[in-house]
Amino acid sequence: MLLRYFYDEKLAHASYVVGCQKTGEAVVVDPMRDITAYEELAKKEKLNIVGALETHIHADFVSGSRELNDRFGTKLYISDEGDADWKYQNLDGISHQLLKDGDQFNIGNLVFEVMHTPGHTPESISFLLTDKGGSADKPMGIFTGDFVFVGDVGRPDLLEKAAGIQGTSESGAVAMFESIERFKALPDYLQVWPAHGAGSACGKSLGAVPSTTVGYEKAFNWAMQFDDEASFKKALLEGQPEPPYYFAVMKSVNKVGQKLIKDLPEPKEITSAADIEALLAEGKQVLDMRPADAYSKGHIQGTINIPFNNSFTNWAGWVVDYDKPLYLLLDTNVLDEALVALRSVGIDEVYGFAEAENVMAQAENLASYENVSPSEASEMVEKGEAYVLDVRNQTEFDEGHIDNAQHIMVGTLKNRIDEVDTDKTVIVQCQAGARSAIAASVLKANGIDNLVNMTGGYSKWQQEVASVKQ
Known part of the structure; x- marks a missing residue:
């Protein structure tokens, strides 16, 4: 056997x-x-x-x-x-x-x-x-x-x-x-x-x-x-x-019964940043698969960031709209692997892709967001100019969270955008920093620019802020 x-x-x-x-x-x-x-x-x-x-x-x-x-x-x-x-x-x-x-x-x-x-x-x-x-x-x-x-x-x-x-x-x-x-x-x-x-x-x-x-x-x-x-x-x-x-x-x-892979659309290569921007203007989805740090420093407004790592498939299943055509910004060397990952959860309507670095080099007026440490985030909250949005799972939040933090799990955020208070700066926070970066991109794609991402997440907060206050 x-x-x-x-x-x-x-x-x-x-x-x-x-x-x-x-x-x-x-x-x-x-x-x-x-x-x-x-x-x-x-x-x-x-x-x-x-x-x-x-x-x-x-x-x-x-x-x-x-x-x-x-x-x-x-x-x-x-x-x-x-x-x-x-x-x-x-x-x-x-x-x-x-x-x-x-x-x-x-x-x-x-x-x-x-x-x-x-x-x-x-x-x-x-x-x-x-x-x-x-x-x-x-x-x-x-x-x-x-x-x-x-x-x-x-x-x-x-x-x-x-x-x-x-x-x-x-x-x-x-x-x-x-x-x-x-x-x-x-x-x-x-x-x-x-x-x-x-x-x-x-x-x-x-x-x-x-x-x-x-x-x-x-x-x-x-x-x-x-x-x-x-x-x-x-x-x-x-x-x-x-x-x-x-x-x-x-x-x-x-x-x-699903479609066979041989019957799925063959993604076409896109070489122009202007074409990506036009797709976004038409309401198409564009997924930026670069590391979160690179995305935070510069990205095309309207794209969503899910880094291509072992968590990619799970978060793509949460965040991607199955009813809309999808386009990818990525290192084209991993295109085949990315298509396998997306198709493994039924994200089949992938119509195009572009080499991320080439498109970023062409694009003008790139959007960005700031990353702040837990200590910096704490100061912003104490001054009354910001509040914390905790995007972890419910069980994590129940086990311990930052005082007065609002809780919206990252996977549900796209359907709860109207619950986010934009009168103050939104400090997006998870357990270690990866999920909050995804959440920050979802907020940015939905027109919420008044935000920062807290690096190190709740774990780092406990070390830098909570332990000092005790």
Whole structure:
């Protein structure tokens, strides 16, 4: 048997290729949309990808199952659990098998057994894997999707918070408790292969290790320590981070069926700063992907800044308007990687790009914003000429914040611009400075120029200001 692990750091998403080397057949579990890595592995190992397994209808990335079907004619193995709202659609002409609890199917000498594990979502299933190529007659591991993570379990509130389906948080938490009880009955030696790691918004305290075991999670996973449903439900629903806006889009896309990458628009190169300014004047979106420091010193008015790093995909999903054409200012050496990242969360309407440095060199009357230290920010507040806008998550804000700070989480800011007081200078602040820079660009793009970004964030404030005042 062959088992390979693939990890998208920008999405904290794990996928797996499982192959029977005797028959030369392989499947991909919870595939990412860009299937290049799977193709390369299959070619290297002389495997034929015959199937794509999905543990549930994903909300945080676009599944690659239909890409695999288009490229290789693979069969989709998908859940038939949950009610009518949680059934896959538009499967005509696509080879697929609908799965329920207890179902089994073979890929060569590999046996996959389906275990219905609702809680994160109603249709969620896990796959127990047995390798009968040797003498094994019991499973060696379980692909848990967003059910059990290393040190955490899937959140049950996404359907309510992101998709607006009322009452599903409570029912999901109850279902999760029952699913965990089934999980606890599995053998301790079973390996656990989840679909996400640290940084994913599908849980609140995911570990940064790629795999674990049933026994280890039973001993140390906080969610496994409850004997009564009420206490578990309360603990599970408390402190969950805000789900990105794009989760509702992904849920719909993966349920109904997304466009194939080959059918997406091919971005055209733009070489003139004037053309970028004209696009902005027409109401198009332009994303400046340079580092925040470079953007703060000079940028084209109306652009939004999301630096191209490991957090890029998440914040693009929050900030980008899916209904508007998008254009990119970036180092063109990373264009292909940027398109993969954007398309992984369904941002498909990318129509153009420009080499950022060339455009900046041409542009006149560049906009900018000032960065200030926490000490400087404190002086501005004390003089009554400024106030603090805290753009961190709700849980971070609740744990401690600057006195009288207004709280608007950065991802929600574009929809709450009218709540920002522009009579005073706005000091934009997060935990360390990265998110506040994104927030500053959103404010600037919406015509709010009376602002500064506080470098070092709340962490630096505690060191420079709060500790001195105590």
